[in-house]
Amino acid sequence: MTADNTARLIEARAWIRDQLDTCTAFWLEHGMDPVNGGVYTCLDRTGAVYSTDKSVWMQGRCAWTFSYLCHLYGTRPEWLEAAKSCLDFLEDHCINHEAGGRLYFTVTAEGAPLRQRRYCFSEGFYCIANAEYYGVTGEEEHLARARRAYQLVYDLNNGLIEDPTGLGPKTIAETRAGRALGDPMIFLNIIGIMRRVDPANAEEYDRHARECTDRIVNEHYRPELGCTLESVNLDGEPELWYTAGRVVNPGHDIECSWFMMDEANYRGDAELHATAEAIFRLAIEAGWDEEFGGLLYFIDAKGLPPEAYEHDMKLWWPHNEIMIASSKAYRDTGDAYYLDWFFRTLDYCKEHFADPEYGEWYGYLRRDGRPTMPPTKGSTFKGPFHVPRALCMTERILTEIIGD
Structure with a gap:
């Protein structure tokens, strides 16, 4: 690693540490419910609750x-x-x-x-x-x-x-049934956490993790299509003649890639790590918006019109996943390709998502990178999770890379 890259990483880590402090403070001050317990997450830009x-x-x-x-x-x-x-x-x-x-x-x-x-x-x-x-x-x-x-x-x-x-099921099973990428990928992440805190049951967790990675690699990962599909049929095969069968969520795929990197590192499985890297590369190269920057929310496996209205928006969490996945991949491989994506994404987040005035990050941007109006810091789906997870994980990874 060059001296210039080391300096950039030290600078990035300092910014990330500051963001982590302000992000956690934002939620502790504005989100926690002292009356009923739990957390409110529908917060506007300033932290005011707009839905209880x-x-x-x-x-x-x-x-x-x-x-x-x-x-x-x-x-x-x-x-x-x-x-x-x-x-x-x-x-x-x-x-x-x-x-x-x-x-x-x-x-x-x-x-x-x-x-x-x-x-x-x-x-x-x-x-x-x-x-x-x-x-x-x-x-x-x-x-x-x-x-x-x-x-x-x-x-x-x-x-x-x-x-x-x-x-x-969501659709009438006699007509159409399938398998979703979200099930094995999220469960793989759950397994990693359970195995860390409950090593007594590691054998069970290891077996289930292999089931998850087998499903992801053998069914959803489709290098011949240049993507990882959100859904396949019950035989694990693509169905590309309708829109739902062609959905690609690049941020989901990138999140999946670092779950798989963690599992590959745990197993010492270089082949699985290489597949995880391939999933990352396909997703970010297909999903990155070269005109405006940032990662598109949905794309179509065949380049046809996506059905979701929000397909060309830029959401906070896919960019958080790029931060984690690219830094892990660079740490593990030393390949500057991943470091370039880390810096490119961090620069986009600094410019478009982070709010230096009120703290935390905007959740929803239009394609051009401007926040939706009025801007929000939280919703039913956005709370104190993706942003602080990305910040604390990348802070730790960068510390490993820097060596200080």
Whole structure:
């Protein structure tokens, strides 16, 4: 690594550390609910709450984030308190006990149920939140909760049980059924966290991780198409004659790539790491907007019109995933290609997402990089998760690379 690159990385790390401080402070000041517990995530640019409905995903993600910060940097009372508040809110209000322990998707400020979804991501984020909190505190009940949720997600993802909500698949199964990339990739991330805090069950986690990577590589990763597909049929084959079968989410693929890099490093599997790198390259080269900069939200595998209205928007989280994946790939390979993408993306984030006046990052940009109006810092889907995760992970990775 050249002296110039070392200097740029030191400068980048200083900016990232500052952003991490202001980002966590933003959520602790504006998001936490001192009355009902848990976190509000529908915040405007200044941090004012514009909707009091609460995202169940974000209760789990917030609890994981602040627990993970304790894991990385040492326990701080305000971080642990925030994590515990969200965990308690989840336990007291967000579990549908009449539907086999499935979790809701949204609830009111007080915790009354609003919406149930067929997807089991609420359960997955509940799982990692309890697991990470257990890793910090050693409180066994949180590991037991994480293990129960882990098994529920595994059973649902693999069709071992009927969905107790009774919602069923998104499409009429007799006409069309398929498999989504999100199931094995998110579960692979869950496994990595569970295995770290619960090494006693590493054999089970290792077996399940291989199942996930096999599905991703053998079914969704399609080098002959130059992409990784969001969905395939039940035989693991593409269906390219309708729009949903051609959807490519470059940010999702890039997130998947660093989950796979972590798994490859754990196994010592160079071939899997090379595949993860290929997934990254295909996604960023196809998805990067050469005219305006930034990563497009959706593209079509055949270059046809995407169906989603928001396909050419620039969202915060795909750029967070580029930061993590490119820095990990550069650390592991020393290939300047990844370092170039790291700096290119960081520059875009500095210019378009970061808000030096009020802190945190804008969530939603138009294609030209200007925030949607009025600009927001949080929503049902954006809270204290992707931005702080990217900042703390890249801060640690850059420290490994710099060696100081």
